[in-house]
């Protein structure tokens with residue numbers, strides 16, 4: 266679906282890299298190429314941040330390569346750097362992709378490891394860089410349904426699921442390890458047996474052998490987005506799956522509501538069995554499901570190297 270938005274290049278005043286604060290990302294530094302994101306996922310928590318631009322505007326940090334030239338030097342070689350904790354570096358805009366490419370090239374050439382979660386598609390012209398440094402790159406493709414109307418409803422600015430999986434095949438062909446993330450599973454829409462079956466078959470056909478799963482978490486701002494941007498009957502149906510009146514703190518400082526534990530456990534077990542039949546390892550995200558006994562941290566044993574943590578990257 267086409268959503269109109271404009272890109273405004275700005276200079277980032279604070280450091281490009283910041284130490285991640287949440288769950289298994291705590292071991293890494295994080296970077297965002299833009300403030301705001303043109304994919305406009307209905308469930309996006311970053312859209313509720315105080316610094317998020319209004320809908321229709323995305324700010325591009327045009328000076329990121331300049332900042333990284335200095336900051337990357339201060340980190341021990343092999344530092345894991347996570348892209349996209351609050352945005353998307355593969356939004357389909359030439360200027361965003363150019364800054365993404367230059368930023369990644371600086372980090373990889375300095376010997377760091379990059380890890381990105383994306384709903385976008387990595388362009389073909391990243392091939393030489395990615396093939397050369399494939400041992401230093403880990404990719405996770407976020408996809409929860411292959412139905413076009415699902416994407417149009419919940420992720421209206423993002424490429425449809427089929428395109429994301431085509432992008433995953435390209436990365437695998439370049440020698441990059443690729444996982445899939447099925448998150449957020451939305452009750453009645455993407456957690457159904459049929460949807461998961463079709464998706465897992467397509468994931469298997471791509472050559473992906475590991476997935477991470479988690480249900481939708483509600484935050485106050487996400488509830489507003491669901492009410493404002495979905496048809497009323499659909500918003501009501503989804504919100505009805507979060508019956509607990511109180512708010513919980515799950516992993517981070519943020520208050521949220523979850524689908525009842527009994528339902529999460531039942532569906533996660535079913536997906537694990539479906540994956541097992543196809544030879545796909547299914548990991549339940551522990552950061553978002555600490556109350557599920559069989560959940561696991563997905564980054565801690567993924568091959569990201571250990572490194573000596575600096576208190577903060579220091580600008581020269």
Ligand code: SF4
Nearest residue numbers: 302304305306309352
């Ligand atoms: S792709 Fe990520 S950052 Fe962009 S709107 Fe969707 S959830 Fe938010």
